[in-house]
Amino acid sequence: MNDSVVDVVVVGGGITGLSAAYDLQRRDLSVRLLEAAPRPGGVIRTERLDGWIIDAGPDALLVHKPAAVALCRELGLGDRLMPTLTPRTAYILRDGRLWPIAEGSLLGFPVSLAALARSPLFTWAGKLRMAAEVFIPRTDVEDESIASFVERRFGREALDYLGEPLLAGIHAGDADRLSVRALFPRLVEAERQAGSVLRSIRAMRIAPSPSGAFVSLPGGVGELVDAVSAALAPGTVRGSTRVTGLRRAGLFTVDTETGSIAARTVILSLPAYAAAALLRALDAPLADLCDDVPYASTATVALGYRRDQIRHPLSGTGFVVPRVEGGPLLAGTWVTSKWPGRAPAGCALVRGFLGGGRDPHRLDQSDEGLMAAAREALSELLQIDGAPMVERLYRFPRQSPQHEVGHLARVASIERRAGQIGGLFLAGSGFRAIGIPDCVADGRQAAGRAAAYVTECKMPNA
């Protein structure tokens, strides 16, 4: 490589790094984005084949965190954003059957007593205990697990059939270890401010948005990656370029397998353990802190059928599987009931999720074993006859950071130490960001801080 000094080297081309590079380029700074894989996008991958559009990993952008939607609009994708189809009912597996989550619920918790009373998912004892949440005294603890919070406030049944599969499940994690404060600060705040989650939700009078909580793009979430990449100047993104070392002597030197680049600042938008490997020579305690962020491995299986092979109505978005129910699946989604245009006419696409923090050994199985386990479980639940027309397995080894109890304190320590290395910035899902919108916001914030640092460096008396 024969770059002279560049203003910013961004290491890691997931959505965090791409957003950072895009932002920096708009500020007229020179940028290189170095990505180990042949193509950018990180865990965001969309496969398009013969009329099937398959998101391997993420498939939805949360609307109430606006950074991803805002980026889509900036990139000219505003008119392509599409809400989920209706009905948006999600289901929970109990005793081998799928039960709908009460309408008008927030994060699964029923807002109205009438809806809770009607819910077929819970026993009367469980419903009464959930309704009694308003009388449970507030407890001020520094941090606690999702399991501890939900059981303390709503009881054991709510933990087993709501908190565990929904709140921990969407983070592919173990409810006994994930931090409620890091992942669901609104619940913690609700208890702190109103003394009760239900009272706080009711006082806020949050009506579910008529267009739903999520959007996607007709070509899958991969369209966002394609659009950001296309907006970057040619030569900015270097794929198949693994960074192997980071040195500092005035300027940074970023070493790759094919050469080195000198940079005024560096943004590491990598999994925390990959950042740790690069930071070890610069600051070993900082590397140790990054190494301590745990990661889980997950897999998704996508199965495409003729619609008439599936007897289940697929009326809704999909289902989650509580840990207490057992089985290989964490969740399943009915892709063609969520988004239009994902399968050829007369066909249906479903996905299954496996592994994660609660089932860490699942991914030791062979590809064939995983695929067969998912296919059998989905066939039984959705009454599917015959073999799929299309089947795909995607593995995500150590790609789901687990924001466990103590995560926020660890990240604060990481930020304090990293702040002492002028010109070095950390961003992405291993640190503060949860999901794509946060990653976009975090990448852009890191870009802003890097830009300010570069401006300072270039001042005549600096």
Ligand SMILES: Cc1cc2nc3c(=O)[nH]c(=O)nc-3n(C[C@H](O)[C@H](O)[C@H](O)COP(=O)(O)OP(=O)(O)OC[C@H]3O[C@@H](n4cnc5c(N)ncnc54)[C@H](O)[C@@H]3O)c2cc1C
């Ligand atoms: C199965 C699954 C489903 C999900 N569903 C959703 C969803 O529907 N909605 C949502 O908002 N979020 C979802 N998420 C979470 C979301 O996808 C992530 O939070 C986000 O994409 C992480 O982006 P990132 O850039 O921080 O990290 P990553 O995507 O992990 O990117 C890091 C990049 O760094 C690269 N890299 C690593 N080491 C090096 C090195 N030494 N040199 C150079 N490059 C390196 C990697 O190759 C990778 O491309 C899902 C995640 C998974 C796994």
